[in-house]
Amino acid sequence: MFIMLKLSHLAVPFMSLAFVAASVSSVQAEDSPQFFSSYEGISSQQDCFAPPFDDAEVLRTVAAETSFTPWNQNFDRLFSDRFFAARQSQTECLRFTYDVDGVEVPGFMVRPANSYEDTPVLVFHRGGNGSFGAINFVNLYARYMGMVGEGYTIIGSNLRAEDEFGGADVDDARAILSIVQGMDNVDHDRIALWGSSRGATQMMQVARGRDDIHALVFEMGAADHEQSLVTRPEMIEVYENRVPDFDENREQAMKDRSVVYWADELPQVPVLILHGEQDERVDVEQAHLLAAALDESGHEYELKIYPEAGHSLMRIADEDMFSWLGEVLNR
Template identity: 25%
Template sequence: MKYIIMMVWGVLLCISNVTFAASVEDYSRHSDYHSVKISPDGKHLAVLMNDEGKKKLAFLRTDNFELTFALNSSGRDQPADYYWVNNERVIVQVVQSRGRLEQPINLGEIFAVNYDGSKRKMIFGIRAQSGIAYSGYGGFLLDKLEDDKKHVLITKRLLSRDGNVLPEVTKLNVYTGKERRVKRAPISYSQFLVDNDSVPRFVVGTDKNFDTKIYYSEGKGEDWQPFESKFEGEFTPLAFSSDNKSVYALKTEENKPQGLYRYDLETEKETFLYRSEIADPTYAISSDLNEVYGLRLDEDYSSYIFIKPDTQEAKLHKALIQAFNGDSVEITSKTKDGKQMVVRVSSDRNPGSFYIFNTDTMKARFLLSSQQWIKKEQQASTKPFRIKTPDGLVLNGYLTLPIGKKQNLPTVVLPHGGPHYRDYWQFDPQAQMLANAGYAVLKVNFRGSEGYGKSFMEAGYGQWGTGIQDDITLALNYAIQTGVADKERVCIFGASFGGYSALQSAIRAPEMYKCAIGYVGVYDLPMMFDEGDIKGATWGGAYLNTTLGTDSAELIAQSPSRNVDKLNAPVLIIHGEDDQRAHFEHALALKEALDKKGHPYEWLVKDKEGHGFYNEDNILEANKAILAFLDKYIGDTAQ
């Protein structure tokens, strides 16, 4: 096994200059390499990699890439997220194939192992060998306790949706699995924030009414107190200052994106630091002392704002961005002394490459590409645009065009899922696959999308089938008016809420679409109150009432399966039989309505698949069906 892995590693480095044409198979594969992290002393790398459809965690010497150990998948178990605890030891979240599902699920089990394979032990979860086996509880890393080489803090929570069981912060020994409770949250569905002494000080959670609640503790041993009264607007704590006297936080004000503030916990004085005109910060960037020195922004392209540009960390990050020509640069890990760091570089044409960066020499050494078969020069560029709705909202969108083509193109509208999600300027295998087949690809962050402020998101409440779809139509008209899209050759395709949008837009604007593809979509809004996993959450009913509304007639009017009489476009339905988010009953309801009308449709359903296909053979079959369907109605063979 060691010889095989080293041969694979060597081949990877040798064939980096080989070029070949992209194919549908290339866009249907999982990444070969998912993450790379360096040990605190810089002597070893841990690499999470694909191995015949399952993941393994390989440990390599940094100087010569010699393999020291590989933690392979075993039976139903696979390694997933992992973290260096000290120079020798890594803790690993274990995912497991269970029941019928193709995609492994995370049950919160934690495994620990040294880089040489010694001292292997399941330290938390139902199969932990020491202490009590907490059936139904999962553990998830909260804090690595930088000055403690034997313990970490985890969030321990019940994996079911029982809102009466409160999450806890637990101190876990990474060698023995012994645990000690540190603090319990006052609210379910919550996240903790610890200070620089690893003391839980904030809890942000969601109550049964789908309202956000914030609690604060003065320190170790102190009780939780409500925090909302201390500020105006929504407040999301991010990180403590190095002296623990202040907290960096995102704050939402009416009709504005989130801004970054520093809030003094003693004086209750807030200091404004930065706010974009259009988008919320994607995430904050902190130094080793937990001082926030910058923000990642995704207004149009990805960019970085440095609020403390003179710090050493900010200068290093700016140098990396310049060295990689403005691509997205994420520091995934670094050594204790800060002299070496692993960075992940990505863009609209690069799914991700890993480098070791030496902060003394200011030189980066290439390690590997997550998908080495994807060649940047063969991928299409993605360009952002902005449009304004009749009621004054600014919408951010993206166009991905086939290489060398700009005008009068067959076009696929690709609405995102959620709807409380958003599209980014990043590598998208579906968009690249479609562009590689000759289609222009149009995306838009419609009202209801996250990342543009609370008011923008709430503008989509009750508007799933109306205002949101009108925003999608507005973006399509922009592509037609600018000459990019051929208005006679347009289809719409989406997954999850995007699948709902594909059918609903084709119903709302039937003259604009030649075909519609719904992938794991919801098609009957009243059904969401009875089927799927959202209803089972403590806040599920309140969420559905808030985002969908409670007018039964309006819900029916906005349900594709109830309105196929208004549909002109032929339909392709793709679904997983074991989908618990967009329950399989949605696909069956749409199919029944189409059958009753005698409307043309194609049907691709796979058992053991959930909310999105995971098995590569199934992904490939779905992608081939999508391309054949598009070609039939708007491609070269369309009549």
């Protein structure tokens, strides 16, 4: 174990806009398009820079109106015409929909443009629930497009609208791995999962029992959901409203969502745990609970606690994460 000390609710605060894929026209399945994956469940895909986001001025207007703008200090540069043109030319970005048991689910993908090399894959698991926490174009542009410079394909699901906080919506996230398996120009021997907040715990549900995953990044997540209610009891409303038959099945529902009870069923791959010591939504003790469970199950892991950080590690932990991924995926 390695501990590095450094320097929102189970949700990531910078993801507050609603996902806008439905607001633009999509390539429909009946047109028999060439989708980015051979996975048969994909029903449509759309270039992220399709109208209205083919115009830097439109993007600046939308970004300026967001309620949470962590890019404020660099706003003029990040959303300038020149920077916008660079993003367009250097990044392939797609929004797509896919079917899971008759439910249409929105997803997103970014990767280096015109790359014919097999890139490693980072499957991102979002925080929040329902529309809160969904990834929108501003998020993709401001953060994830910047990450493709690390040489990764980044892909994820926005989950079904009526998610179950780790129930049927886990299948939405599992299907992303099937989509990845149908993609060209990706390295299927270097697939990592990255989950943030609620997404970290759901990521572990996806990883449980699989053998096609090569690293896990658990960021600001709850490892024991029942214990997390001790420090944030108001979260009970989310479980009651989202989890089917929660009152009658509380004990099992919480165990199904809590990796500490089944860490031995995770693939034997390296795990990176990231958490802010001042996290007001998921107590940092959750990171230590996961570390203890991984110790017991014999997993290799690294624990990185950021003393000054709260429930957002955006930009704070990115460099550490990619450095670690580069080491464990290139062994």
